[in-house]
Amino acid sequence: MNGDRYSVFSVLKNAATGNRHWQPAWRSAAPKPSYDVVIVGGGGHGLATAYYLAKEHGIRNVAVVEKGWIGGGNVGRNTTIVRSNYMLPANGRFYEWSLKLWEGLSQDINYNVMFSQRGVINLAHTSPQLDTFARRGNAMRIEGIDCELLGPAEIAPLVPRLRLDHPVFPVVGGLIQKRAGNARHDAVAWGYARAADRLGVDIVENCEVTGFTFDGDRITGIETSRGPIAAAKTAVAVAGSTSDVLRRAGLERLPIESHVLQAYVTEPIKPFLDTVVTFGVGHLYISQSDKGGLVFGGDIDGYNSYAQRGGLPIIEHLSEGLATFFPSASRLRVLRSWGGIMDMSMDGSPIICKGPRDGLYINAGWCYGGFKATPGSGWCFAHTIANDAPHNLNAAFTLDRFAAGASIDERGAGPKPWLH
Amino acid sequence: MLITCPHCGARDRAEFTYGGDASVPRPELSDLDQERWADYVYLRTNPRGTLREFWHHVAGCRIWFIAERDTVSHKISATQALDDDGSAER
Numbered sequence: 001m002n003g004d005r006y007s008v009f010s011v012l013k014n015a016a017t018g019n020r021h022w023q024p025a026w027r028s029a030a031p032k033p034s035y036d037v038v039i040v041g042g043g044g045h046g047l048a049t050a051y052y053l054a055k056e057h058g059i060r061n062v063a064v065v066e067k068g069w070i071g072g073g074n075v076g077r078n079t080t081i082v083r084s085n086y087m088l089p090a091n092g093r094f095y096e097w098s099l100k101l102w103e104g105l106s107q108d109i110n111y112n113v114m115f116s117q118r119g120v121i122n123l124a125h126t127s128p129q130l131d132t133f134a135r136r137g138n139a140m141r142i143e144g145i146d147c148e149l150l151g152p153a154e155i156a157p158l159v160p161r162l163r164l165d166h167p168v169f170p171v172v173g174g175l176i177q178k179r180a181g182n183a184r185h186d187a188v189a190w191g192y193a194r195a196a197d198r199l200g201v202d203i204v205e206n207c208e209v210t211g212f213t214f215d216g217d218r219i220t221g222i223e224t225s226r227g228p229i230a231a232a233k234t235a236v237a238v239a240g241s242t243s244d245v246l247r248r249a250g251l252e253r254l255p256i257e258s259h260v261l262q263a264y265v266t267e268p269i270k271p272f273l274d275t276v277v278t279f280g281v282g283h284l285y286i287s288q289s290d291k292g293g294l295v296f297g298g299d300i301d302g303y304n305s306y307a308q309r310g311g312l313p314i315i316e317h318l319s320e321g322l323a324t325f326f327p328s329a330s331r332l333r334v335l336r337s338w339g340g341i342m343d344m345s346m347d348g349s350p351i352i353c354k355g356p357r358d359g360l361y362i363n364a365g366w367c368y369g370g371f372k373a374t375p376g377s378g379w380c381f382a383h384t385i386a387n388d389a390p391h392n393l394n395a396a397f398t399l400d401r402f403a404a405g406a407s408i409d410e411r412g413a414g415p416k417p418w419l420h
Numbered sequence: 421m422l423i424t425c426p427h428c429g430a431r432d433r434a435e436f437t438y439g440g441d442a443s444v445p446r447p448e449l450s451d452l453d454q455e456r457w458a459d460y461v462y463l464r465t466n467p468r469g470t471l472r473e474f475w476h477h478v479a480g481c482r483i484w485f486i487a488e489r490d491t492v493s494h495k496i497s498a499t500q501a502l503d504d505d506g507s508a509e510r
């Protein structure tokens with residue numbers, strides 16, 4: 001197997017033969033009876049974990065077990081914003097490491113994830129809001145993370161179609177992180193899948209994990225729709241299904257609620273916006289995809305949900321926001337809307353830890369920000385699994401931090417997941 | 421989504437604010453056990469299925485009440501007003 005199947009030559013050759021002869025990018029593996037590590041969930045985090053286990057720790061007897069198909073979960077449903085503009089040190093350091101991995105990812109996994117550092121601008125509409133941005137910016141700079149505070153005159157040329165002078169919600173300034181941007185979401189899933197496969201990882205699709213096997217209190221593997229699989233270590237990375245899956249491991253109650261987040265894409269238009277813009281009013285973020293559609297999203301729907309679709313109030317609210325700040329986009333038609341189930345944690349920050357059961361490892365609580373975390377999360381989770389201890393970068397992301405009073409509440413919203 | 425306020429009847433979801441899981445029993449205020457309080461504040465069953473939850477008819481009659489809603493279909497099977505002390509009316 002060679003790693004460079006996608007060349008100008010192969011594209012031309014396959015185009016000439018009707019694109020009928022492309023080979024699958026990874027083997028369709030049947031599960032073996034046992035592995036050193038079994039990873040439940042073939043989203044971005046599960047696949048990245050498998051890749052770094054194999055690459056960084058030489059643990060190659062690994063299976064990723066996915067109930068659907070690779071890319072069908074949130075990794076293929078998100079608005080692809082990658083940034084590290086957090087205020088709290090634990091988050092800042094972790095997301096900055098993830099951003100550094102993004103910067104070398106296409107080379108590392110030899111797959112173009114189209115990481116585009118087009119910048120992310122957070123816009124402020126009141127001077128107190130701008131003050132909080134300045135504070136966050138200072139916290140970032142202390143950690144050595146790039147950001148700049150902008151005034152309206154500096155924002156205008158960066159976002160030419162933006163309405164700065166709205167009478168109620170004027171843009172008074174913003175915070176830009178220039179190294180932030182977008183990536184191609186399903187390329188990330190496919191690229192990690194292929195890279196992990198090349199290192200010997202079995203990727204088992206269409207295989208639902210229905211339970212766990214135990215030896216006393218110790219977890220010794222999983223029950224699946226394709227039979228039991230034994231594992232020295234069982235790692236769970238199932239995003240919105242975390243409570244559902246871990247309940248079967250005997251964890252009845254977790255600091256997590258499942259909520260739906262929606263996104264939308266308009267019909268494609270000519271180049272309109274070459275950065276990512278977020279609005280402090282009502283929470284709206286928008287970018288333009290490579291195909292030309294405006295991709296936008298905002299808050300979660302606001303009540304517990306396991307439905308991979310959302311309600312109409314949010315689309316009305318976000319469309320109003322879009323038309324308010326980009327009046328020239330107000331006539332665009334929305335082509336598609338979709339939703340994904342978020343594992344909202346009680347403080348809005350993630351969980352990457354050795355589980356409360358022996359043999360169990362947990363990766364969860366990604367809220368609506370887990371895409372940008374994909375490389376860092378996989379890297380830290382692999383470290384935690386391989387060493388039976390967290391890396392410094394994820395040492396704070398424990399399951400028991402809540403009871404210990406050490407929650408990491410970036411937004412200051414308290415234990416109300418629907419507000420994070 | 422339409423939500424049936426026990427007082428006003430079926431109204432648009434936009435009139436309501438969410439108050440979260442109503443199935444977690446709150447410890448007595450005199451209870452000083454940290455673990456029970458941490459449980460109450462932070463841990464949730466997060467069911468895929470029926471959830472008892474608080475809603476506030478904030479843009480209507482402004483009462484708080486409990487709804488039983490399916491978290492997959494969003495179908496509300498029952499709503500129930502609260503007594504003055506915050507417990508559910510029988």
Ligand SMILES: Cc1cc2nc3c(=O)[nH]c(=O)nc-3n(C[C@H](O)[C@H](O)[C@H](O)COP(=O)(O)OP(=O)(O)OC[C@H]3O[C@@H](n4cnc5c(N)ncnc54)[C@H](O)[C@@H]3O)c2cc1C
Nearest residue numbers: 041043044045067073074075078079081209340370371372
């Ligand atoms: C609309 C939307 C917009 C978003 N925007 C952004 C953004 O701009 N930036 C950002 O950083 N993040 C964003 N996110 C969040 C991000 O997508 C998620 O946090 C992240 O993808 C979650 O990790 P994952 O990729 O591993 O999850 P997933 O891809 O959901 O992977 C979990 C996998 O587990 C599988 N699974 C579940 N149960 C079982 C079982 N019993 N057995 C086997 N497999 C199982 C699922 O099928 C799924 O494939 C957004 C999310 C959504 C929905």
Ligand SMILES: [Zn+2]
Nearest residue numbers: 425428477481
């Ligand atoms: Zn009412």
